[in-house]
Amino acid sequence: MPKSVSSSDNSFPAAAISLLRYRTQAPAARTRVLLPQHMFTFLLAGEKTVHFAGAQVTLQPQQFVLLAAGNCLMSEKVAAPATDYHSLLLLFEPHLLTDFYHRHAAWLNQLTRPAASQPFLRFAQDAFLTTFVQSLDCLLTGATAPPQELQLVKLEELLLYVALHHAGQLQQLCSLGRETNEDVLVRQAVTAHVDSPVAVKELAFLCHMSLSTFKRRFAQLYGTSPQRWLLARRMEKAATLLRQPGRTVSDLSDELGYENRSSFVQAFKQVHGVTPKQYQVAK
Structure with a gap:
């Protein structure tokens, strides 16, 4: 059987590069994942959302994303009942990215550096990338995993294409590698x-x-400051919980770690401009 990853497995192989197929009818609703390697995800069917500390990215079919190594939360959905969630995964060690930079330094240094970086890079598939994903799919149809040497060639092909057609995104990728x-x-x-x-x-x-x-x-x-960022995230969660039936302001203040109800009400109003009760009534 070709290399694959099960729907309940949130660990990944330790090889320098690994090409995997991930297919399930019961995708994870929300899973904590520690990525020891960078990972390209090529989504073929379903929907995927990945949460990072300061950002999130949602993928639809015919999109792909490069996720930086580290902790993240992953949510996956099938498009309809009795259908599969299906993606191809290309995981690779950060040192392979560093080696790519070094070998193409003169060329890459000519690219314009973007203002900021994210822990992910998202791309829409064009004609070339559609064919590229089909070639990966073909590599996984055999009885054994494709050789590491061939997988490395495919990674080099992909990175070179990104450099040619997505210069800004590639510089984001470079900055991630230098963190x-x-x-x-x-x-x-x-x-x-x-x-x-x-x-x-x-x-x-x-x-x-x-x-x-x-x-x-x-x-x-x-x-931004960690206080402002954490406040915004907490109040986003508070707003979501307030839209659920039967939730009270007192319950939420305890759940979100506030020492008293008044502190929670003040924090919520600071972010949303209204009190939790006013927000709940309006929704």
């Missing part, structure tokens, strides 16, 4: 606790940083 270990640690800590009532000083502790160093790193990565 320091501390930057990756900040992203991973925040992503892992995105739904937890965790304090900024606790995140700094988890990252083995002083509070001032953590705040500086966070601002460089996300363009």
Whole structure:
């Protein structure tokens, strides 16, 4: 059988590069995933949403995305009952990306650097990329996994094509590859606790940083303070919960980690401009 990954498996092979098929009728609703490698996802059927610490990306069929190594939350949906969720995955070690930079440095350095980077790169499939994905699909129809050498050739082909036709996105990819270990640690800590009532000083502790160093790193990565970012995420969740029947303001203040109801009401109004009760009545 060709290489594949099961619907319940959130771990990935340790080879330098791995081409896999992922197909299921029971995709994960929301799964915490630690990606030890960068990963291209080519979505063939269904819908996929990936949450990072500071961003999220949703894929429709005939789109693909490059996800940076690190922690993320993945949600997958089938298009209709009794249909499959189907994607092809190309995972590769970060050092392969670094090697690509070095071999093509003179060319890549001529590209315009974008203003900011995200922990993902999303592309729409054109005629070339459609054919490219079909070639990957063919490689997975045999009884054995394609040789590592052939998979490396396919990765090189894809990266060169991205460089030719998506220069800005490639520079984002380059910046991801150059992130320091501390930057990756900040992203991973925040992503892992995105739904937890965790304090900024606790995140700094988890990252083995002083509070001032953590705040500086966070601002460089996300363009805002960790307090503002965490407040916005908490209040997004609060608004979602308030739209559910039977939820009370007191319940939510406890669930979101506030010491008292008044602090929660003040925080909600700061973000949404109305009190939680007013928001609930309006919705």
